[in-house]
Amino acid sequence: MGRWEPDARGRLAKAALELYGERGYEQTTVAEIAKRAGLTERTFFRHYADKREVLFAGSGELEDLFVRAVTGAPESAPPLDALSLGLYAAAELFTDRRDFARARHAVITANAELQERELIKLASLTSSLAATLRRRGAPETTASLAAEAGVAVFKVAFERWIAPGEERLMAELTRESLDELKAVASGGQAVPVEPAD
C-alpha cells in the first residue's frame, strides 16, 4: 500500500478510515491503525488523543473559522447575513477530501456513540454562533434562532456535498440551502431542486 500523503497525520487518518470501514470502528485498535500507516503507536498518539479523535479532529477548526467570520462581519449586517459569511468561510474547508468525508460519514452513521459525538459537536457550534451573534447585539432569542438556522443550512449543505455522485462545490450547495431556508421561512414551498445523483 502506497503512501496517501507524505504526512504522518494524513496517513494515520487514511489508515483509520480504511480500518473502520473494513472491520468496524469498535473492532479497530490504535495498534492496527499505526501498523496500516507504517508508523508506530507513539506517532499515532503524537497526532491524536485516541481513535475517536481521528474522526473529529477538524471540528475545532471548523468552529473557529465559522465564528471568526461571523465576528468579522460588518456591524450593520443582520444575523443571517453575518452567518452567511461564516457559512462561506466554513465551506472553504470542504474543497478536497470529499471521499474522506463520505467514508467518515459512513463510519459515524454506523455507530450510536459517534452519532452522539457528532450531535454534540453541532450543538457546540450552535452555542458558539449564538454567543457570537449576541456579542454583535442580537437579542437573545434572535441569536439562538439564527444560529440554529445557520447550522441547519450547514448540515443540509454538507449532507448534499457528500451525497453519492454529487460534484458541486460546498459553497454552491451552501448558497442553495440558504435560499431554501429563506423560501421555507417566507412561507412558500421552495422550488424543487435537482436530485444529487
Place this chain on the structure above:
Amino acid sequence: MGRWEPDARGRLAKAALELYGERGYEQTTVAEIAKRAGLTERTFFRHYADKREVLFAGSGELEDLFVRAVTGAPESAPPLDALSLGLYAAAELFTDRRDFARARHAVITANAELQERELIKLASLTSSLAATLRRRGAPETTASLAAEAGVAVFKVAFERWIAPGEERLMAELTRESLDELKAVASGGQAVPVEPAD
C-alpha cells in the same frame, strides 16, 4: 411529605426530580426514589424502565402529537405552515408542570450524559418531522431545512417558557419564536423582545 398527585407515576416523577436536585442524578438510586414516593421498587419499574426514563418519558408523546398534527395539515399548506400546526399542538403539552420542566432542565444541564440524550431526542424529532414533510411532497432538502427550523422554534420557545419568572403560555412564545424565525430568515433584524424577567 404529602402526595403531589394521587397517581403513582406522578409521585415517582416528583420524588425523582427532588432527589436529582438534592443529591445529583448520578447519586440517586431507584430504591431511594421509590422510598421517597412511598412506593416499592417494583412499582417504579412498572412505570419506568430506569431512572433516566423518568426525565424522558414524555418525549414519545411530544413527537407523536407534533408529527400527527403536521401529517393532518391541509395538503396545500407549505412546510412551515404545516410545522406551525405541529408546534401549536405540541404547545398544548406545556400547560401545567412548568416547575417540573424547570427542575428537569436543571438536572439535565448538570449532566453530560443527559444532555446527550436530550440532543438525541431532538434529533429524532427532527428526523420524524422531515420524513413527514417528505411524505407530504416536500423536496428532500426543503423538508430537512424546514424540520430543523421548526425544531429550533420549539427549542427557543421552550427555553423561554422555563426561564425564571416567565409566565406566558407556550403557544404565545411559540408564535413569537415563529415570527422571529421569519424575520431572521427574511434578512432583517428581529424586533427586540421584552426580557422574560
